[in-house]
Amino acid sequence: MGADDPILSVRGLRTEFSGDRGDVRVLDDVSFDVGRGKIVGLVGESGSGKSMTALSLMGLVPRPQGNVSASSILLDGRDISKLEPAAMRRIRGRDIAMVFQEPMTSLNPVRKVWEQVGEPLAIHQGLGRSAIRKRVLDMFDLVGIPEPKTRLDAYPHQLSGGLRQRAMIAMGLICEPKLLIADEPTTALDVTTQAQILRLMRDLRDRVGTSIIMITHDLGIIAEMCDEVNVMYAGQMVEQADVFDLFERPSHPYTRGLLASIPRATVARAARRMPSIPGMVPNLAKLPPGCRFAPRCSDAMPQCQRPPDLLPVGVGHSARCWLHSAGAALPEGEMR
Amino acid sequence: MTGSVLQPETGTAAQDDRIVLSTRDLTKHYRVGGGMFAGPPRVVRAIDGVTLDIRARETFALVGESGCGKTTLGRVMLRLQEPTSGTIRYRGTDLTGLGEGPMRALRKNLQIVFQDPFASLNPRMRIGEILAEPLRSHGYGTPAEIRDRCTELLEMVGLRRQYLRNYPHQLSGGQRQRIGIARALANKPDFVVCDESVSALDVSIQAQVLNLLSDLQDQLKLTYFFITHDLAVVRQFADRVGVMFLGRLVEVGTTEELFARPLHPYTMLLMSAVPRPDPRKRGEDRPMMRGEIPSPMNLPKGCRFHTRCPFARDICRVEDPGLQTLGGRAVACHFPLED
Numbered sequence: 241m242g243a244d245d246p247i248l249s250v251r252g253l254r255t256e257f258s259g260d261r262g263d264v265r266v267l268d269d270v271s272f273d274v275g276r277g278k279i280v281g282l283v284g285e286s287g288s289g290k291s292m293t294a295l296s297l298m299g300l301v302p303r304p305q306g307n308v309s310a311s312s313i314l315l316d317g318r319d320i321s322k323l324e325p326a327a328m329r330r331i332r333g334r335d336i337a338m339v340f341q342e343p344m345t346s347l348n349p350v351r352k353v354w355e356q357v358g359e360p361l362a363i364h365q366g367l368g369r370s371a372i373r374k375r376v377l378d379m380f381d382l383v384g385i386p387e388p389k390t391r392l393d394a395y396p397h398q399l400s401g402g403l404r405q406r407a408m409i410a411m412g413l414i415c416e417p418k419l420l421i422a423d424e425p426t427t428a429l430d431v432t433t434q435a436q437i438l439r440l441m442r443d444l445r446d447r448v449g450t451s452i453i454m455i456t457h458d459l460g461i462i463a464e465m466c467d468e469v470n471v472m473y474a475g476q477m478v479e480q481a482d483v484f485d486l487f488e489r490p491s492h493p494y495t496r497g498l499l500a501s502i503p504r505a506t507v508a509r510a511a512r513r514m515p516s517i518p519g520m521v522p523n524l525a526k527l528p529p530g531c532r533f534a535p536r537c538s539d540a541m542p543q544c545q546r547p548p549d550l551l552p553v554g555v556g557h558s559a560r561c562w563l564h565s566a567g568a569a570l571p572e573g574e575m576r
Numbered sequence: 577m578t579g580s581v582l583q584p585e586t587g588t589a590a591q592d593d594r595i596v597l598s599t600r601d602l603t604k605h606y607r608v609g610g611g612m613f614a615g616p617p618r619v620v621r622a623i624d625g626v627t628l629d630i631r632a633r634e635t636f637a638l639v640g641e642s643g644c645g646k647t648t649l650g651r652v653m654l655r656l657q658e659p660t661s662g663t664i665r666y667r668g669t670d671l672t673g674l675g676e677g678p679m680r681a682l683r684k685n686l687q688i689v690f691q692d693p694f695a696s697l698n699p700r701m702r703i704g705e706i707l708a709e710p711l712r713s714h715g716y717g718t719p720a721e722i723r724d725r726c727t728e729l730l731e732m733v734g735l736r737r738q739y740l741r742n743y744p745h746q747l748s749g750g751q752r753q754r755i756g757i758a759r760a761l762a763n764k765p766d767f768v769v770c771d772e773s774v775s776a777l778d779v780s781i782q783a784q785v786l787n788l789l790s791d792l793q794d795q796l797k798l799t800y801f802f803i804t805h806d807l808a809v810v811r812q813f814a815d816r817v818g819v820m821f822l823g824r825l826v827e828v829g830t831t832e833e834l835f836a837r838p839l840h841p842y843t844m845l846l847m848s849a850v851p852r853p854d855p856r857k858r859g860e861d862r863p864m865m866r867g868e869i870p871s872p873m874n875l876p877k878g879c880r881f882h883t884r885c886p887f888a889r890d891i892c893r894v895e896d897p898g899l900q901t902l903g904g905r906a907v908a909c910h911f912p913l914e915d
Contacts, residue, residue: 285778286749400868430641431805432865435849439864457778460808460851464858483855501783502853503808513790514812516783520748 245317246273247418247451248297252311255289255296259305264525266292268475271550273468274419279445279452281462281483283498284472287521290455293472294421298338299328316418333360337412341424344404347396354392357411364415379410382448384440402433409440413450423455438465459502463487468556471495474522474532477550481557491559493537531562539563595665596767596799597653597686598629602662604645604652608873618873622648624823625662627899630767635793635800637814637831639807639846641869645823646803650769653801654686655679666767684714687760691772693752697744703730703755704740710762729758733788750781754788761792769801774809786813807850811835819843822872822880825899828906839907841885879910887911 255267267289274280282290295301296308313321315335320328337360340346347356357379358372367375373392380388383406396404405425412420422441426434442465444450454465462469462483469486471479471494479492490496497517519536522528528535534544543562550560603623610617622645630636638646651657653664655671664671666682674682690696697706707726716722727737733754744752753773760768770789774782786809792798802814810817810831817834819827819842827840838844845865852858867884870876879897882888891910899908 285780402868431807431849432641432846433868434851435864438851458851459779460853463853463855464851466855487853487855498779499853501780503783503786503806503812513787514783516787517780518784520750520781521778 245276246314247276247316248274248453249312249314250297250310251313253293253296253308253313254310255292255301255306255308257306261525266475266524267296270472270475270477272470272477272480274451274453275467276451277445277449278467279442279454279465281466281469282453282455282472283457283459283462283469285457285521287474287524288472289475290472291423292475294338294423294453294455297421298332298336299323299325300332330364333417334364334415335417336419336421337415337417338421338423339405339408339412339425341427344396344401346408347404349396351395352392353394353396353399353407356396357407357414360411360415375414376410379414380407382413382444383407383410384436385410400433401429402436405429405433405437406440409437409444413444413448416448417450419451419453421453421455424457425454426461427456427458441465459498471498474527475524476532476560477558478533478560479558480550481554485554485557489554489557491553491557491564492533492561493539493563494533495559497536531560594632595629596632596667597801598665599653600627600663600665602626602628602649602652602664603660604648604657605660620872621823621875622872623652623659626823626825628818628825628828630799630801631816632766633793633797633799634815635802635813637802637804637810637817638820639804639810639817640820641805641846643869643872644820645872646820647771649820650688650771650801650803654683654688654769656688684763685765686767686769687763687765688769688771689753689756689760689773691775693749693756693776694744696756697752697759699744701743702740703742703744703747706744706755707740707759707762710759714763716763725762729762732761732792733758748781749777750785753777753785757785757788757792761796761798764796766797767799767801769803771803772805773802775804775806782809789813807847819846822870822875824880824908825906826881826908828899833905837913839902839905839912840881840909841887841913842881844913845884845886879908881909 251271253267253270254265256263256265270293282293284290297313301308310321312319320331354373354376358376361367361372361375376392377388380391385391385403385406399407426437429437438461441452445452456462466483469481469483470477471492473494479495486495490499500515501517503514517536522532522535530545530547534540541562548560548562548565550558551565553559553564603625606620606622607617608620626649638649640646648657652659659672666686671679704726707729708722711722711725716725726740730737730739735751735754747755774785777785793800804810814831816830818825819840821842827834827843834843835847838847845863848862849865863886865884870880870883876883878894879892882892885892897908897910899906902912
C-alpha cells in the first residue's frame with residue numbers, strides 16, 4: 241500500500257437492529273477515511289451513531305439482533321468487512337484497538353493491571369509472562385505513568401481515574417495497532433486530567449505515528465485534537481471536513497447549531513441567552529421522511545421532504561443538505 | 577482571616593436581606609475506617625471551613641474537580657446532610673440550630689435540582705404524581721388546586737400537559753431534567769441548588785435547559801447556587817464564581833474578573849485546561865497542572881495546593897494561606913498571580 245492511502249477506508253457501512261417493533265437502522269450508509277498518522281473525529285450527540293460506528297468496525301455489535309454490512313472496510317488495504325468472527329478476533333486488539341469511556345468498568349477489578357494491559361500480547365503474540373511484564377513496563381513509561389514499576393502489580397481500584405485511562409491507552413497500543421479508536425476517552429475525567437490524557441494521545445500520534453479515531457460529543461476536543469472531522473446525526477454522516485473548514489465554514493445547519501450552542505469560555509456574561517437547537521434528536525424507528533434534521537432546522541425548505549445526499553461543498557468538504565445540493569449558498573450573515 | 581468581601585460590614589449578614597444564604601466556617605468531616613482491627617478511624621475533611629454569602633437573585637457558581645467537596649457543600653447548605661461545625665443562615669434564620677418542624681417548613685424555600693434526571697425521578701410514578709408529591713407534603717391545597725399547579729408547572733418548564741400521565745422513562749433526558757426543575761420549583765422556593773444540572777445533557781439540549789433556568793430566574797426571582805465542573809457553562813451563566821479545592825474555597829470573584837484575571841494559580845490552571853473550540857488556538861503552549869489531587873484524608877501541610885502548584889515556594893509548604901481579600905476580591909494564596 242502506498243503511504244498516501246488511508247489506513248482505514250469505510251464505504252457504505254450499515255448497521256441494523258431487529259426487535260419487537262421491526263428493524264431499526266442505526267447506521268445508514270456511513271463512509272469515511274482515516275489518513276495515516278491522522279486524528280479523525282466522529283462528533284455528534286447521544287444516539288447519533290458515533291459509538292455504534294466504532295463497535296461496527298470492531299466487530300463488536302451483538303448478534304443476532306444486530307446486523308452489520310458494508311460495501312467495504314479497508315484496513316491498510318485489506319477488506320475486513322466480510323471476515324468471520326474468528327478472523328475478526330485476530331484483528332481486534334492487534335490491528336485495531338479501542339479505548340473506552342469508563343476505564344473502571346472496562347478493567348477487571350480482581351486482576352493485576354499489568355496482566356490485563358499485557359493480555360493482547362499473550363493472545364496475539366504468544367509471549368511469556370516475563371516478556372509481557374517487560375513490555376508492559378515500557379508501555380507504562382510511554383504513556384507517562386509515574387513510578388511504573390510499582391504500578392505493575394496494582395489492582396485497578398488502586399489507580400486514579402487518570403492513571404486507569406493511561407493504562408487503558410497502554411493496553412490499546414501494546415500490539416502497535418494500525419488504528420486506535422478512542423470512544424469518549426476523557427468524558428469521565430476531570431478537566432485537568434483530560435488535558436493530560438489529550439496531550440498524551442497527541443504526543444503518541446506525533447512520536448509513534450498512531451492513527452486515531454476520536455469519538456466525542458465535545459467540539460472543544462475536536463478543535464484541540466483532530467485533523468479531519470465527521471459530524472453524525474441520527475445515524476448518518478451530515479458533514480465531513482478538515483477541522484479548520486468545519487469551524488470556519490460549517491455548512492450543515494446542524495453543525496452550525498452545534499457550534500453556536502457551545503458555551504464559550506470567551507463569551508461575556510451579557511450573551512447569557514445561548515443559541516440552541518430546538519426540539520430533539522429523532523427516534524430512529526420513526527425517522528422523518530426526508531432530511532432527518534429538517535424538523536429542527538431553521539433553514540428547512542419544501543425539498544427537505546426528500547432525503548438529501550452527502551455532496552461536496554468545497555475541497556475535501558461535504559454536507560448532506562439541500563441548501564448546498566441546490567447550489568444555494570448560505571447567506572453570509574448567518575455564518576458564525 | 578476573612579475579609580469584607582465575604583462578611584459585609586453590617587456585621588450580621590442576617591440583617592441584610594440582599595443576602596439569601598450565608599455560611600460561616602462550615603465544615604463537614606466524615607470518619608472512615610476504624611474498627612477492631614483497622615486501627616483508629618481516619619477523617620475525611622470534605623468541607624473544611626467555608627465562609628460564603630449568596631446574594632439575592634444572583635447565580636453563584638461553585639466549580640472544582642471531582643472530590644473537592646462541591647456537592648457536599650450544596651447538600652450541607654440545605655441541611656440535607658448535617659454540618660460538623662459552623663453556621664448556615666437563610667434570610668437571618670440559623671438553620672443549623674433549627675428543629676425538625678421549622679426546618680421542614682423552610683424547605684419549601686430551599687430546593688435542589690440533581691444531575692442525573694433519571695436517577696432522581698421515581699420510575700414507578702407518573703409525572704403528575706412526581707410533581708404533586710411536594711405540593712401535597714407541604715399542604716399546597718385541594719386536589720383540584722394541586723392538579724392545576726402541576727399543569728402550570730409543566731407549562732412553566734415548556735412541556736405540554738399531556739406529559740402528566742407519562743412515566744419518566746418515556747421522556748428524553750432534557751425533558752426529564754425539565755421535570756426535575758419543575759419539581760424543585762413546585763412550592764415556589766427562592767434558593768435553588770443546581771448540582772451539575774445540565775452536565776449529563778447533550779450540548780444542544782444543555783443550551784435549551786440553561787436558557788430555561790435563566791428565564792425562570794428572571795420570572796420567579798430565584799437565587800441559584802450552581803455546582804458544576806464545566807467552566808464554559810460558568811462563564812456564560814454565572815454572576816459570581818467560587819473555586820473550590822480540597823474542601824476549601826481558594827478564590828471567589830465576579831465571573832468577569834475571575835476569567836479575565838484569575839488570582840489563584842489553581843483557577844488559572846483549571847481555566848487553561850478547558851479545550852477551546854477553536855482549532856487555530858491549538859498547540860499554543862499552555863501551563864498544565866501536574867500530578868493528581870492529594871487525598872482529603874491526608875492533606876498536605878501548608879497550602880493544600882502546593883503539591884500541584886508550579887509557583888510553590890518554601891512558605892507554601894509550611895503555612896496555610898487563609899482566604900484573603902485583595903483589591904475587593906478573595907483569594908487563598910501566598911503569591912496571588914499578577915497580570
